[in-house]
Amino acid sequence: MMVVGGFIIGFGSRYAGGCTSGHAITGLSNLQLPSFIATCCFFVGGLIMANFILPYIL
Amino acid sequence: MKDQNKDFETRSLDTVCVNESHLQHKWYHNIKYLIVGLLFGIVFIKAEIISWYRIQEMFRFQSFHMYGVIGSAVIVGIISVFLIKKFNIKTIYGEEIEFHDKVFNKGQIIGGIIFGLGWAITGACPGPIFAQIGTGATIMIVTLFFAIVGTWVYGYFRDKLPH
Numbered sequence: 001m002m003v004v005g006g007f008i009i010g011f012g013s014r015y016a017g018g019c020t021s022g023h024a025i026t027g028l029s030n031l032q033l034p035s036f037i038a039t040c041c042f043f044v045g046g047l048i049m050a051n052f053i054l055p056y057i058l
Numbered sequence: 059m060k061d062q063n064k065d066f067e068t069r070s071l072d073t074v075c076v077n078e079s080h081l082q083h084k085w086y087h088n089i090k091y092l093i094v095g096l097l098f099g100i101v102f103i104k105a106e107i108i109s110w111y112r113i114q115e116m117f118r119f120q121s122f123h124m125y126g127v128i129g130s131a132v133i134v135g136i137i138s139v140f141l142i143k144k145f146n147i148k149t150i151y152g153e154e155i156e157f158h159d160k161v162f163n164k165g166q167i168i169g170g171i172i173f174g175l176g177w178a179i180t181g182a183c184p185g186p187i188f189a190q191i192g193t194g195a196t197i198m199i200v201t202l203f204f205a206i207v208g209t210w211v212y213g214y215f216r217d218k219l220p221h
Contacts, residue, residue, distance in 0.1 A: 002204070004176075007211075008175055009180060010208025011209065013184055016168075024132070030135075034161065034163075037167065038167075041169075045170065045174020045176075048174070050178040
């Protein structure tokens with residue numbers, strides 16, 4: 001879990017061009033639409049994992 | 059020099075503001091970054107945002123905690139950016155602060171979802187990983203290592219991925 005999770009954190013944050021701090025906090029602070037889209041996608045990914053995938057693998 | 063330029067361009071795609079200092083300093087000038095970093099880590103731990111359970115709570119809409127933390131960070135951030143732009147505030151060495159507008163690309167959607175999946179599994183995003191290691195969760199060293207592997211793999215396949 002830590003291996004896969006770590007890998008997709010690194011890969012995803014580079015692909016999206018920022019992580020939680022980069023997009024959600026500084027991006028939204030600068031009122032950037034792409035950052036808002038990225039933040040929404042972070043949440044979509046997180047919601048899918050926490051609600052639909054993690055309950056089955058834990 | 060050419061390589062350095064390319065690196066700068068790549069970075070300006072990814073960051074909100076590229077404030078590369080062109081001044082040369084002695085090593086002890088870096089201590090202030092250490093202090094800010096230390097404070098940042100302490101705040102992470104005190105705000106409990108490095109907790110896996112807090113992240114799970116957020117995604118299951120069981121607690122307002124993380125929304126409060128992120129929301130207040132964004133509000134403070136908006137005010138700070140507004141003040142920096144309005145009063146044209148300079149860095150500590152009097153250099154100009156530039157903001158770059160983010161350019162939309164498909165990576166923000168695909169990469170965002172991939173990142174979100176990882177965020178919920180490990181309860182970590184790239185900053186808090188370090189704070190988690192510091193609290194004694196040494197297993198996070200594995201996560202950190204593979205996060206770095208992930209960024210490397212991204213860099214390797216960058217040209218082949220849809221953007």
